[in-house]
Amino acid sequence: MAPDYITMAIPVFLFLIAVEIIVSRLKKGGYYDYHDSVNDLSAGILSQVVGVFGKIITVGLYVYVYQNWRLLEISEKSVIAWVACFFGVDFFYYWFHRIAHESAVFWGSHLPHHQSEEYNLTVALRQGAFQSFFSIWFYVPLALVGIPPLIFLVHSQFNTIYQFWIHTRAVGKLGFLEIFMNTPSHHRVHHGKNPIYIDKNYAGTLIIWDKMFGTFQEETEEVHYGTIKPLASWNPIWAQVHYFLELFQKSIKAPRFLDKILLWFKGPGWLPTGLEYDAFMADPAYSPEGMKNRVPARYPAKYRTKLSTALEIYTFVNFLFTLGFASYFFFMSPTMLLGAKLFYGGFVALSLLTLGGIFESKRWAHILEIHRLFIGALMIALYGGDIGFLAAIPIMMAVFFYLQVFRTEMKKA
Numbered sequence: 001m002a003p004d005y006i007t008m009a010i011p012v013f014l015f016l017i018a019v020e021i022i023v024s025r026l027k028k029g030g031y032y033d034y035h036d037s038v039n040d041l042s043a044g045i046l047s048q049v050v051g052v053f054g055k056i057i058t059v060g061l062y063v064y065v066y067q068n069w070r071l072l073e074i075s076e077k078s079v080i081a082w083v084a085c086f087f088g089v090d091f092f093y094y095w096f097h098r099i100a101h102e103s104a105v106f107w108g109s110h111l112p113h114h115q116s117e118e119y120n121l122t123v124a125l126r127q128g129a130f131q132s133f134f135s136i137w138f139y140v141p142l143a144l145v146g147i148p149p150l151i152f153l154v155h156s157q158f159n160t161i162y163q164f165w166i167h168t169r170a171v172g173k174l175g176f177l178e179i180f181m182n183t184p185s186h187h188r189v190h191h192g193k194n195p196i197y198i199d200k201n202y203a204g205t206l207i208i209w210d211k212m213f214g215t216f217q218e219e220t221e222e223v224h225y226g227t228i229k230p231l232a233s234w235n236p237i238w239a240q241v242h243y244f245l246e247l248f249q250k251s252i253k254a255p256r257f258l259d260k261i262l263l264w265f266k267g268p269g270w271l272p273t274g275l276e277y278d279a280f281m282a283d284p285a286y287s288p289e290g291m292k293n294r295v296p297a298r299y300p301a302k303y304r305t306k307l308s309t310a311l312e313i314y315t316f317v318n319f320l321f322t323l324g325f326a327s328y329f330f331f332m333s334p335t336m337l338l339g340a341k342l343f344y345g346g347f348v349a350l351s352l353l354t355l356g357g358i359f360e361s362k363r364w365a366h367i368l369e370i371h372r373l374f375i376g377a378l379m380i381a382l383y384g385g386d387i388g389f390l391a392a393i394p395i396m397m398a399v400f401f402y403l404q405v406f407r408t409e410m411k412k413a
Helices: 010-027 034-069 079-102 104-114 131-145 149-162 175-179 184-191 208-213 236-253 257-265 288-292 309-335 338-359 363-383 385-412
Strands: none
Touching: 034 104, 034 131, 034 149, 034 236, 034 309, 034 338, 079 104, 079 131, 079 149, 079 208, 104 131, 104 236, 104 257, 131 149, 236 257, 236 338, 309 338, 309 385, 338 363, 363 385
């Protein structure tokens, strides 16, 4: 099997994010919002946690089809196979990505990637935790032809890694590369909620697919980022599941049985007779007539929350600890037993959940955070061995957090 290049690239991703933050400050570009970026990274970490357990299904499906139903015997050393797979992965990614915007249930798996109202390199890491379970089916033809799993896994990872750098406002148009490559300008269009930009530029690496299949749009006006209906939450788990829950609720309310099924597979904006559009989806700018006549859309203010300076510092330190813990988990997971994987993965998810709740000043998150810190202290004390004394760190963090929240509540009173 191929090495995990995406996990190996994490330090490079973080370094480039730091560089972009510096560039943003120097240019006074305002590319970053602290809460938004932490939420982007939280979604990315959560998707990697799910991936630790999900690869047995996603990679397993490709390997199973290859081993049992391949039509050709192709060597892993074949140059033609490597070149063909590059184009094949990019072609099938285009079609998955397009269907992920045109079919509701697929949109649910991809939606988290588009929820950020900013556009920077952290958005590249904001991924749908369940997306790979939907996308892998589009690559089955490569397995049927006989492309070895090693070649496929290398190309699929580098297709993903390539798309990291195009999530930036710091890079303008790139001359002749705009003709055939997916560039930051092309991908900014894709992330725009401007009516003219909706459902455009699905490319992964090569923009030629959009030009061939009629979904290309050049960047011609200022881009407004995010989804038509904003998430308005920093909860990374809610971001992953809320749309599926909405689809389920709508299917229950739909009067006809056929409509209950069609809701999952028709476009994300489709509703059967008997159900009403909400205020966001009812914006006439997004109707076929409105898009044709370039009716201006209503762009609500970006979702923002505020914390005290002390709590902002606390959440930043907390996130760094969580990032380090998660990185250790990702690098060591291949050697871990299932029980250890479940504990590490669960603790990372719990940490990200409470962090999002703290950003929103949720009381349940304050209570959960205290318990999380004491669980962490207990595990370090019991299994930390020579470093068991470090259990004092989460205990001190718990005391500090409690005092800061108590002070905030007292000021409100």
